[in-house]
Amino acid sequence: MKTLKSRFIIIFAITAFINVASAYQIQGIDKEMFPQNVSYDPNIPSPELFLGRKLGAAPVRHHELVEYLRMLANLSDRLTVETIGYSHERRPILFLVATSSSNQNNMEQIKNEHLNLSDSRKKQVITDKMPVVTWLNYGVHGAESSGMDAALPTAYYLAAAMGDPINHLLENSVILITAVFNPDGHSNRISWLDTFSSKIPNPNPDHIEHNYDGRLARTNHYGFDLNRQWISITQPEPRAWIKKWHEWRPNLSVDYHEMGSSQTYYFSPGVPTRNHPLIPDTGLELMEKIVKPAEEFLDSQKRLYFHGDRYDHFFLGKGSSFPLVNGGVGMLHEASSARGVMVETQNGIRTYRENIIKHFRTSIANAIGAVNNKLELLQYQKNFYQNAKNKAKDHPIKAYVISAGKDRSRLYHFVDLLNYHRINVSYLKENITIDDFEYEKDFSVVVDLNQDQHTLIRGLFDLATEFEDSKFYDVSTWTLPLAYGMNFNAIENNNQKEKLLGDIYDNKKPLVSAPDKPEYAYAFEWSDYYSPRALYNILDKGLLARVAMNPFIGSTKKGSHDFDRGTIVVSFDRQDASENDIHNIMKDIAQDDGIFIHSLTSGKSVTGTQNPDLGSQFIKAIHKPTILLVAGREMDWYNVGEIWHLLDVRMNIPVTLIDRLQMNNIDLNRYTHIIYAGGQYSNYQPKYLNNIHEWVNSGGTLIGIRQGADWISKNIFNKNTDKSPKRFSKEKANNRRNKERDAMKKDQPRYSYSEKEARDPLNVIGGAIFSGDLDITHPIGFGYTNENIAIHKNTTSLLPTSKNPYATVIAYNDAPIISGYASETNQEKLKNTPALIADRRGKGSIILFADDPNFRATWYGTNKLFLNSLFFSLVFDPPRNN
Ligand SMILES: [Zn+2]
Known part of the structure; x- marks a missing residue:
């Protein structure tokens, strides 16, 4: 229902467009963009009229998209719009529902009947009257902006086109549009394009407009690839749209993207040997039928396209795969990027406008494809859920x-x-x-x-x-x-x-009661996921805190309690804050972090001298970390973003991000911890390397992750350990010579070029789960009770073996792979090697993670290893005589 006020705004808005229209001398409908022989409702402004420019002349900005879609929904009784969430940078995510006005009036019933198909208890009868539900996703990768632009003509066509074909389409389908999945990445991208765009479009690929660090826009604010989030949904954007997705259970979901400029146009189905085994064949067969209208459109335009030789439906956390294990069909479309308005490629000039046309027209074609196969899609969905029992x-x-x-x-x-x-x-x-x-x-x-x-x-x-x-x-x-x-x-x-x-199970955020005010001290265990957040809060408030290196038995108000290693003790001894203030902080922690806080009545161990008292040397002081996270274009933005997100969003721990190029000019003494995540390190020999050595020796903690660990181990870690002078070894020289000779011999393998595609990936670990043996008595292993730990692994590099026999916190197990693919050679090479090393250097520490403990914000299981390296890096000692 439209209020008088919104009508007034609409009239005002239309008047404004007419003015814009005359100013830009726009003539009618964009014939190249829109289907011919279709008339359009003159009361609904076209994208061109609204924008004051042709689609593709310059990319659409987020606010233009939001205004236009809201206006369309106001003007058309075929469309509704809803804000389903906000990005990290507070931009709205819009969700449109397009269908015939009679379906709009009957939406509750349509939705209920549709949802009954995915509920095995309901025996919904499928009728010819039921619409098929199609979901169009634009812009999960913000950099691939032609999809967002395509949302405008798509919504316009659905709102304004007139005649039998559109009536048939809208009567038989409900089309859901998420116009921009990733508004922050998209805005970042458009800002760059607009900053460097010229009045005269410049297709030179070397022009700055085309050379942008696309990772910042592919991802969301914290560097997450949102098209890997359909399962793990750790970010606000996917939480918004996955909620809607399950609320609707679309029969067809299509994801619109861009790929490299030298390709043509891709759309599903993908590589036939790379479908996840849980995906039903019928789903894939339906896909081949649905894409027919899109193929016909591209054929009619004489445009090159391909299926099947590149993308796959294996990883289920992508928008084109997830629907296939949820009773629907998921598809992917990829246009060759124009990297701006136009760019020169091996295949000639690629234009932005051309991509908008392809994405828009195939959007409509796919919606038609779904209608053409409507009954089959509905029946497929019903069978999928009715069969769940048999599958079980x-x-x-x-x-x-x-x-x-x-x-x-x-x-x-x-x-x-x-x-x-x-x-x-x-x-x-x-x-x-x-x-x-x-x-x-x-x-x-x-x-x-x-x-x-x-x-x-x-x-x-x-x-x-x-x-x-x-x-x-x-x-x-x-x-x-x-x-x-x-x-x-x-x-x-x-x-x-x-x-x-x-x-x-009634899942509720853990609630614990406030602690009693103790006579002597507070203590909480390190097992909870949010204990690091609680500890940082305590240290940040200026309280003194200590960590138990060994288990102890303490007397609490509720009797004696066995405390594990890693327990945090906050006593009243030597604190600047008053006992009341300390108690309030502890109450807040119990409430905000859900951490149970024990109130200790005495400093003496319950078991006398068999276990440490609270004043023991085995309960060590800890200090607030001040963290520098190295960022910049050479760094793996995903790795950096994951750390930033973990600290900033989940743990409430501030972190300073510094571009690696600026590291020469930094006063390192401001920081207690410096983190080098994965990235490009080949030939990286900065001037400040010596400063890092000195900084570590005087008490800094250097943390390396993946390639960052490799770089530290080569340039800093091993430099110090290997004190023996380099001696010429005859044996080594002979070995080298023999190797070179072997390389010349005929037994070098020779393969047919046709095998290259299959052989290339054999040595890659693209993401597998390895098991490791964790030393839970080491402070970096505190908080864990299970020595067998699962690790996400996606590199093949090896950490050095430390001369310190206590330094290997995790070693890969003998048969290390638990799940996923790694070649036999790689498994053999990695078994029993270190996965996590923590060693002292001078007054400081070096901590090396072979793998990413914070992968995609999904690896809750290994986050604590990383957080331990921030709080406990100085509480363990080097071996004697080191
Ligand atoms: Zn993409």
Whole structure:
């Protein structure tokens, strides 16, 4: 219903457009852009009229997009618009529903009947009257901006076109449009293009307009690739649209992108050998039928395109794969980027406008493709959910029992994620011990595989161990309980499942009661996910805090309690703050972080001298970290962003990002920790290397991750350890000569060029899960109770072996791969080598992570290793005589 006020605004707005129109001498409808032989509602302004320029003349800015779509929804009874969320930078994410006005008036019923298809309890009869639901996604990668521009003509066409074809399309479908999935990345991109655009478009690929650090715009504010977020949904943007996606369960979802400029035009289906095994063949067959109108359009335009030789439907966290394990069809479209308004390529000049036309026209074509296959799509969805029971019956695993140990926050986030995907989670009815791990009912949950989301559960829980193809567009595995560091076991017996399966779990943020005011000190354990946030808060408020290097038994107001290694103790001794102020801080922590705080009544150990007292040398002082995170164009923006996000958003810990190019001019003494994440380090020999040596020796902690660890190990770590003078070795020289001779010999392999595509990826670890042996007595391993740890791995480089026998906090296990693909050679090469090294240098420390402990903000299970390196890097000692 439109209010009088909004009518007034609309009339005002239209008057303004007419003025714009005359000013720009716009003539009618853009014939190249829009289908011919269609008339358009004259009361609805075209994108050209609204923008005051032709589509493609300059990219559409976010505010233009928002204004235009809101206006269309106001003017047309075929469209509604809703703001479904906001980006980190506070930009709205708009969601449009387009259908016939009669369907709009009947929306509740249409939606209910449609949702019944994905609910096995409802026996919805499919009728010819039911519309098919199509979802068009634009701009999950903000840099690929022609998709966002295509949203304007798409919405305009759906609102204003007149005649039989559009009536048929709208009567038979509900079309959902998320005009911009990633508004911050998009705005970043457009700002660059507008800053360097010329009045005379410059196609020279060397021109600055075309040479932008696209990673900043591909990703969201914190550097997350949102097209890897369909499963993990750790960011506000995907949380907004996944909520809507499940609310609608579209039959067809299409994702619009751009790829490299030298390609042609890609759309699904992808590489046939790289479909995830859980994707039903029928879904893929339907896809081939749906794309027909899009193929016909491109043929009619005599435009080159391709399917099948590049992109795949393997990683289920992408917009083109996720729908395929949720009863729908997902598709990907990729236009060759024009990197601005136009650019020279090997295939001639590529224009932005051409991409808008292709994306817009194939959007409509795909919506038509869905209508052409409407009954099949609806039936497919219904069967998919009705069959869930049979699939569950045939599957050997009946349920999973899952625990995060004593870490309620991690359990909360894990269950929240499953619930977000409409997966039911249940209480564990009774304690059970499996493989030596006791699942306590107060700290564990059960996931029943016999539920409508059976396929998705398997997509999240299955271990990936067999592959038809060794090349992956993204990671080869993403087993969620491993990422979250959960203990989990499969239950393969229905009777046992029934014994364990309780009521539906009521997932709530952990709530703990405020601590009693103690006589002597406060203590909290390090097991909770948010303990680092609590500790930083304490240190930031100027309180003195200490960490227990060994377990101890303390007397608390509620009796004696066994405290584990890593327990944080805040006593009243020597504090500047008053006891009341300290108590208030502790109360806040209990409330905000959900951390249980013990009130200690005495400094004396309950067991006398067998365990340390609170004043023991084994309870060591810790200091507030001041963190420098090296950023910049040479650094892996994903890695950097993940750290920034973890500290800034989750842990409330400030961090300073400094461009690597500026590191020569920095006063390092301002910082206690410097982090070098993954990135390009070849030949990186900066002038300030010596300053880093000195800074570490005088007490700084240097942290390296992935290539950052390799660089530190070559330039700093090994420089100090290897004190023996280099001696000429005859043996070594002979070996080298022999190697060179071998290389000349005939037994060098020779392969047919046709094998290259298949052989190239053999040595890559594109993202697999490895297991490691964690030393939980080392301060960098504090907070963990399980020595067997799952690690996300996507490099093949090796960390050096430290001469310090206590320095290897994690070593890969003997048979290291748990899930995902790594060649036999790589597994052999990596087994038993260090995955995490922590060693002292002078007064400081060097900590090296072979892998990324913060991968995609999904690896809750390894975040704490990284956070430990910020708080506990100086509490462990080097070996004697080091
Ligand atoms: Zn993309």
